[in-house]
Amino acid sequence: MQLQYDIEGGNFTKAGFASSEIKKVLKQLNVDAATIKRIVVSSYEAEVNIVAHAYKGAVTVVIDHEKIVMQYQDEGPGIPDIEQAMVAGYSTASPEVREMGFGAGMGLPNIHKNADDLLIESEVNKGTLVTITIYLKQEGGQ
């Protein structure tokens, strides 16, 4: 199964729509609640990052019987130093983003904590691709 959603840079009113849709699909697929929470928290963090930092972006989600792979691709300033961006508390967010309750430098570390695999590729002044992989368990199963 493949899903795709556009993400609008700067529009905090719509931030979370894609992650909400992904959550609905995972519930329909009977994925266990703890795994759904890890997936949608990771997804929401990545979605908010695009809204907060990029001009525009999209998420492509591929779900098979064993895993979900979410690719967040944006057009934006990129990340000059990915290692530094992964340090909890490091943030380049604007005051407007902080007023929305984000920009504390917790997003990427929290994705790393929840994901089974996280890959970040970025080019300065072009954009960033964040690939999150999480293995699935069915509700009541293995």
Place this chain on the structure above:
Amino acid sequence: MQITELAKLTEAQVRCGNGLMHTEILYAAASDLMSDVLTIHHDGMVLLTGLANMQTIRTAEMSDIHCVVLLRNKKATPEMVELAAEHNIILLESPFTMFKACGVLFNAGVQSVY
């Protein structure tokens, strides 16, 4: 503790979720920073916050938080109420400060997440 009692203790008004007021909560987190809330994995948790915007409700949705209390007389927008109702999130508005709400609920036995 049931949400009914929590609402009474914090003198809160119910904006949506009237039919869910018997939901039990064990824990409370108090924060205006949604980045911090998203790192918490406890079930049966209420969120106490002074941040009244759409992302407060989205954060609750993603974190499976079934009750949000807006403090310091903050008011939910119609869009927030609509989104909370869509996801069965009980949305309350309390005139209490965060300090007072935390104190009252702690004294009544609601636990901290860590």
